[in-house]
Amino acid sequence: MTSAPFVPGLELAxxxxxxxxxxxLAAAHPGLRYAAALVGPGSEVLGLDTPRSTDHDWGPRLDLFLPAEDAAxxxxxxxxxxxxxxxxxLRGRPTRYRTGDDPDGPVTPHVAVHDLTGWLTDRLGGPLGDLGPAEWLGFPQQRLAEVTGGAVLHDGTGELTAVRAAxxxxPDQxxxxxxxxxxxxxxxxxxxxGRCAEVGDELGSAVTAGRLVRDLMRLCLLLERRYAPYGKWLGSAFARLAxxxxxxxxxxxxxxxxxxPERERHLCAAxxxxxxxxxxxxxxPPVDPATRPYHSRPYRVLRADRFVRALAATVTDPLLRSRPLTGGVDQWVDSTDALTRPALLRARCSGGGP
Structure with a gap:
């Protein structure tokens, strides 16, 4: 890290x-139609960078998007x-820096030139085309957050703005x-x-509570129409919700x-x-929000299956109605190595995967 005052990456871009x-560009290529943006990976795209972010792979950067023939x-x-x-x-930060861990690697300026279709194919696992439900389920939410987050600084073609809006x-269904x-x-x-605690497994009860907390946080992001980022930023994204x-x-x-008993009390309030x-x-239609006993067992729960049924009854799309309730890829995949391979995930969902 340098001694320069911290300036958020979006402002540096x-x-x-x-x-x-x-x-x-105006001097060397007058009239060039392009879009300039800070999108893709990086905490600065989500507006979550801090001085700690500057210790590696960080600095003034942006992405240029040109029509495919101009980019080539x-x-x-x-x-x-x-x-x-x-x-x-720029504001005390080098405009050329190394990426990765090789101290002798090349030092390059981070103004990347893309064609939009190629970039989207890389980020989302294939060209957009006419997106149906299967394609949407194959997009990791983090990747959607990367494409729609950040900032567009200039859009001379309107294509990037249109893609981000889309x-x-x-879609509602x-x-x-x-x-x-x-x-x-x-x-x-x-x-x-409750069942874990009943057999003396307080550790298992606590671990399950942690899973439920995470699922509730992700549910709230869905309810407030916000894409969930990957684990490092889940709490930060949740904290921004109403x-x-x-x-x-x-x-x-x-x-x-x-x-x-204390765990149950807090979970029921949540x-x-x-x-x-x-x-x-x-x-x-409104679903009774009160918690209740779990059958005849001495634990109090929401009986969340009531909300499942209420929502499933509103899904009329034939493809979605025919699928099991496993959802999008990051509702049934929890591997970073898998979630960073969107082409594989998109193919799995399009082919009738979970």
């Missing part, structure tokens, strides 16, 4: 475009232009299906905290509880808060 990239023809010349003529620093949120699947995850495990101030004390309490949030969407 804006400055890089306005003070360096735009003037260079001009990429070498533009790469040389930026390598030769970008200022050495991917801004799920897909959204309802994903919500039903997320409630299903809760329905399947909500009784386990429901977070009301729900966070219950979630923290459930995680911190040392005994099952369930009722999220159930009320569901009812506020108007997606289904």
């Amino acid at each position: 804006r400055l890089l475009h306005e003070e360096a990239v735009r003037p260079l 023809r001009l990429r070498p010349a533009l790469t040389r232009l930026f390598a030769d003529r970008l200022p050495d620093t 991917l801004a949120w799920y 897909v959204w309802r299906h994903l919500l039903a699947c997320q409630w299903q995850r809760i329905a399947q495990e909500e009784a386990f905290t 429901v977070a101030p009301r729900l966070t004390p219950s979630l923290r309490g459930a995680l911190a509880a040392g005994t099952y 369930y009722e808060t999220v159930a009320a949030l569901h009812n506020a969407t108007g997606l289904t």
